[in-house]
Amino acid sequence: SQEASGQGKAASGPAPRRSSPGSGDLQMAFPLPPGGVVEVGAHWIHGPSQGNPVFQLAAEYGLLGEKELSKENQLVETGGHVGLPSVCCTSSGARVSLELVAEMASLFYGLIDQTREFLHATETPVPSVGEYLKKEISQQVTGWTENEETRKLKLAILNTFFHVECCLSGTHSMDLVALAPFGEYTVLPGLDCTFSGGYQELTNCIMASLPKDVMIFNMPVKTIHWNGSFREGTFPGEAFPVLVECEDGSRLPAHHVIVTVPLGFLKEQQNTFFDPPLPAEKAEAIRKIGFGTNNKIFLEFEEPFWEPDCQLIQVVWEDTSPLQDTAPSMQDAWFKKLIGFLVLPPFGSVHVLCGFIAGLESEFMETLSDEEVLLSLTQVLRRVTGNPQLPAPKSVLRSCWHSAPFTRGSYSYVAVGSTGDDIDQLAQPLPVDDSSTQLQILFAGEATHRTFYSTTHGALLSGWREADRLIGLWDLQSQQPRPRL
Template sequence: MQLSTGDAEAPGRGPRVLVVGGGIAGLSAAQRLYQHGAFPHLRVLEATARTGGRIRSERKFGGMVDMGAQWIHGPSQGNPVFQLAAQYGLLGDKEMSEENQQVEMGGHLGLPYVSYGSSGQSVSPELVENMASLFYTLLDQTREFLHVTDPPVPSVGEYLKQEVGRHAASWTEDQDTKKLKLAVLKSFFNLECCVSGTHTMDLVALGPFGEYTMLPGLDCTFPEGYEGLTNCIAASLPKDILVFNKPVKTIHWSGSFREETLPGETFPVLVECEDGDRLPAHHVIVTVPLGFLKERMDTFFQPPLPSEKAEAIRKMGFGTNNKIFLEFEEPFWEADCQSMQLVWEDALLLEDAAADLQDTWVRKLFGFLVLPTFGSGHVLCGFIAGLESEFMETLSDEEVLQSLTRVLRRMTGNPQLPAPRSVLRSCWHSDPYTRGSYSYVAVGSTGDDIDLLAQPLPGDNTEAQLQILFAGEATHRTFYSTTHGALLSGRREADRLISLLDAKGQPPQPRP
């Protein structure tokens, strides 16, 4: 769909609002504004040909797989994503059950069904369970430093390794068993890097770590893909509100811009698109990922962002977590296997990984989930985070398939294990409109930086406020990195504009 300055909006009264980005934050903001009825001149500018952003489902292997967001974290009544999914009828009876909603996971994932060691032998489930218990006990402890003025170390990773070292000093087993225990713990570190979206837990700030809030409920997935949710939100909007293939180049703000069709009116913001269109607006809600802002903020805003907001963007963490799907002709795992862990028995938990990623990137892979069987394929979904994940994106599908075939043959002790018949992977770091997966509170930053990013511009006087508003998961202080945080942030900024209109006495016109 094309949108020019001449047909951007029909002439008429009411504020012009442009939403930049058609992910769940942008869609939820647009839905809220449209439902209010006092925003007749509303557009969502989406850089790609689809809505959803980092929610992306693909029909593959005879079924639907999620390339980005996969779980509803904490599916209970306090989670707006869960509420919306229930409203749209996207969940099954099990996901909707009261029992599932009351489960307290505490952010802990279930134990792997099987743990493969690099020697070709499976690791004792009892040893894995003991190390998982130790790891999650220590991880819970890291959340206790939120209100401590001077945490013992700067990062979550340093604290965990320090405490592991202290525990390991009292282990009485032989050296080989001690090394195996540390190797299993290293695998759990790799998993936590995926959960936190970081290269290493040494980059995650210890003090603010406990501010992230977990909701009750047994994490669940969408049987027909997460994108069904964003499709439903998009379908609730008139088609002309969504403008696809419309990347934004620069947002000019704090100005006085004119529109040919309204010669007597000026607008404080002008959105310049990559195709040359220049769209004036009263308000712009920016919902692009933090990774995009980190890369483009110097040219994306004119005049540049205030120094304190720009510094907050630089300090905040944003990493990559990718998925690798492997499809097999026949499963090599047992029928009731739900997940498998990879343990590199020579891993050195307390030392940095090797710099040569060509040969070592696969060692960052925690393991695989076994996806429910659909169609004729049997599919494993692997997770890998950090620089190794970004390096993986530079390889061909064939190189990835060959590398993981070698790993699985080694881990299972079966050199004749059939190779997967196909591979599919996400490449979120290479995506020019995401540049990674999701945010975390990095060493050197705090939750205050999240709040600072969320503050609208300009911030110096009340008369000119609310030209540029900011939404997205990275702007939610306690639900960052989640879809429900993104959804709530979109609603928050829509409500900010609604409150502005209500204060001016403009009556809403609710939609039917």
Template sequence: MAVPSGSSFSGPGPKVLIVGSGIAGIGAAQRLYQHGCRNLQILEATGRCGGRIRTTRFAKGLVEIGAQWIHGPSKENPVFQLSSQYDLLDEKALSEENQQVEVGGHPTYPFTSYSSSGKTVDPELVNSITDLYGTILDQTRDFINKDFDYAASVGAYIKKDIAHHAQEWTGDEASKKLKMAILNTLLKLECCISGTHSMDLVGLSPFGEYKMLPGLDCMFPGGYESLIEHMLKSLPKDIVLLEKPVKTIHWKGCFRGQTPQEQTFPVQVECENGETFTADHVIVTVPLGYLKEHCNTFLHPPLPSNKIQAIRKMGFGTNNKIILEFEKPFWKPDCHLINLIWEDESPLVEVRPDLQKDWFKKLIGFIVLEPPEQYGHVLCGFLAGNESEFMETLTDAEVVTSLTEVLRRFTGNPNIPPPINILRTKWHSNVYTKGSYSYVAVGCSGEDIDTIAEPLPEGTAESKPLQVLFAGEATHRSFYSTTHGALLSGWREAERIICLQDAQGGKAHL
């Protein structure tokens, strides 16, 4: 999806520049425009809008390169509400029944679990171990208001509790080993959900601050990007300038405007091609991964040390997809999710994997994209962390060869033909994201998220100038890593500017 380039700012009110045209940036622009701000522009580094929301054609239909689901599609979710207003969801997603389902952020599809010895694993066993895991995971959310231990991790807590429960297991060693293998697969799934290499990297005390909304996760029949397209329709066509990567945001300055008649402005944004834009306010919506790489040079004067420290401490990991099209399905019609369980793995045994040899072992399995009339015979696999980043360096042929061998091994069917088409995401290699989404790492807290979100200059009151503001999923304390968190953060920063104008008597302009 492309938006044509256009002219720079025009209209009444303060000049507001937004860096990044993901859902946070577009949401901020939409909120400001609705309040009468016409002096508004978005600078986008790439040739498209949407950021980490990206839909593309594959096989018979559309697949998601970025965000896959609306997580918690219910009345409290602004992405769900906006999508409902635009009529982008099907009847099932909109039903009251679906909005009340509590899934805890985990997939609820009927599944088939295969083991590395080529056998189908008893669903009742998988269900019972999944219930045990869910109970342990729920306990990790109970540490919010307790004495903060910077060194405690979600992974360490889960493993300690698993070891405790394992002492009570009966049966032979083979059955105990299989239970451990199932738990290890569930921990890999948690890595994908949290966007981290290991749950040992995720802080225990702040983990419970993440808020899960009710609702059965749903997808967009017309692609997630249809939401971005509808949001942009409410804005002027020339509001987004594409292929304008920002090099440096100069603030605390006195910069002359584009014409001699213009006043001076406190902020100037310098693009990589040398082009400059002046503004009263700049809203930065770039991903945390990009900020981590450029936090020392992205702003001048540099970011305050406490903000740089918070950016460095926060976690930002990679969760990639491998999407495969097959000529015919080898899975049963009632199979919606394929779990892969490596029988020789245990969460209690630390293994340093050989990435070249074993990268695919981090793959949790595949969801079946349905219905086949819409998608074709398509599987979408997920893997996170170092293995996911290594996968990006391989060729399509290497990935196809490895995964064909894995599927043949796990199903016990040596005749499964290779997929006829493959599509992979490469979020770590993307220079403007450097990963997928954020998590609160060991050693930091929700307060660090608030520090990243704090506008500059620091200590700005309503009646004082706001120069640089920060939005994006990594700046929302309870909804980080989600599109609804990103959207809410964009609205939040737009409201800061609106409130400032009201306080300064500029209500007529906004």
């Protein structure tokens, strides 16, 4: 089933705004002693308030604490922006004034808010969010009166915020994100929160309500045959319009199939996954909508080197600027796309930092060994702390959402050349415009929700949408109410 990040996306406090990379709504949590978990997939409830069905379910199942459930928490307006770091370090080990970071954050997120105002504009000054931000920043720079060193530092801080926004949008570059539809993404109020036992607590509760033996796992689907008349021996005398063919040779006849695979999988496999092929309009929508990678890298330490109240360590790479297009070799510079490290709550004697990295650098990181990643990030931390003797992490764990064959990335964004109409096109059931034919293939998942794409709540709502579509069809056919699960 499908999700969202961050995206991976980041919003209040140190929490990335939209769900962190996930294979759809697949949640992966790795146990840490004693009983803690780290989320390799979706991490936060983004916008935990009454309009968020994930929050509502979590509250109903008793999975949240008093603070998360408080009215105060639900009313916080984050605007979808990341909170300020506890500590900001440069790549040469200097501490950056948090006042300067706050000044650049105010500038950057003020411009991000401006980009949302082009939603209903007849035309935009530039095609992408990135180009708009850079154009506006270039104008701002001309008015800066500080010395050259401070001006360069301010640009380096802004460059980090560009990388943060790439993590939020699940993209390699904000130049790939379309400006006109950017404001259609809806940020819900509420201070982002987590599940103490991982997102898996929620999926376990949902699954507990299902009848036993209705879920089949570890059975990859090879092809969905549709618009046919398929007969199987287990259902003599009945013809089905859909047949799901699995890689192990199993054949599952069906009246309806709801497809929730990640968009990255559809981009790679749509030509062989559907028989007959998808209509040209839907295939084109799949091609046009953006889908990127946002990964997490967890580092476990024997002892914390950070202060007890530290929540987020931001890293600023000196001599970088969003106004300069540099392309150093991936091998030497992939880690410069890291936005910093989130400090996870300690699990007894276990201390963990979580780094976020998006884009092609994130995909390159997946090709490296654990040892290479550990070595590179040990060197990074020694540089930014100014402590060449800093003990290396004792272990590393990372997500690899791009190389995972059933995800091929993390979550969707509206790319240059696409609009929200493409999202609606992807969500359109098949066959199209044929009232005499029952709904055969329906589409759900984060990439099919026009205003909540990239989030777990968008994925959940899309699943409910398609369930309601089928319930409505069968209610109409039977002319009597049917029980709703």
